[in-house]
Amino acid sequence: MMKFIKSLDWAVFTFFRVLAVGLLCLLFVLMSLNVILRFYPVFSIGWFDEIVELSFAWMVFATAAILWRGRKHPKIDFLEILLKGTRCQPVLLAVVEVINILFLSIFTYYGFMLVMTAAATSPIFKIPRKVFYVAMPTAGVYMTILSVIFLAGYLRKIVAFESTTTQPVEKSV
Template sequence: MKNAIINNLNRFDRALTLTLEWICIVLFAAITLILSLNIFVRFVPLMSMHWFDEILELLYGALIFYGAAAVWVTHSHFSVGDWISKYLKSVRARFIYRLIIELLSLAFALIFAKYALDLTMQTEEQTTAFAMSKKWLYACMPITGAIMILYSLKNMYIELAKIVNPALEIDTGREELNH
């Protein structure tokens, strides 16, 4: 039963990771295109780019937060490493330590998602060039916060399963995700 759950989660991980990667690639390509167009228009003034700043703000924000969600899912974010586990003699103690780390990560993700959702829902501002709601600018934050919460819960589930049965081999699919 547990392996079926993990296998389904690993399939979902691969699909979500691929989706997040493509979102980031498309956003980066759009940023590159708009920046290149802006440079070109400075030398060959064919049109006004009064909309440049707000579109760039939207694209950069989305790229940062979707990229952060992608590295959260794949555990690709930078860290100082797990140098504490080697000092813990008990296998269960190492899993408890990792569970505490995941609990702290979950706390961060919950706080981030709550305030991101509040900001998104409460804003009444509109952009100057297109008069679109700034909710569109902020929407990437609660979406990625939700992804981070789900993956913190998944990681906690895995650590709890290992605390109960330290000999349990759980394929987290991380090696497949980090390519």
């Protein structure tokens, strides 16, 4: 079961990574094309805005999920470093992770509600706005699951720290 979970995590992570890099490249090409066509108006790219909007939305949330998995998101770690090696550090990290889970759960819920209520379409390609917005709950679910896994790791550290400090002392005879 654990092997399946790890391979599923790797597949989702790889999907988000390929998607983020691909969309970044697409945005670079589209922006460059837009600049060139301002000087040499060979053809019109009236669809430019909606593709950029769609690409940017998915790129941002895919990148957020990638950073979340690697724990590379910006954070203030003053207390974490100050408490390193103490029992308080995993407790602090567990509390922060519970707050993360609450935030991500709310974010995912409202992202899902936005997807469900969206009825508009893009003007040129008639892409449903749901496609634009589904990036939020998709990344939110993944980040919430990761946070639950991180929390479990912190809780294991708390228990392990406690078990190493409460072992009975052997009396020498």
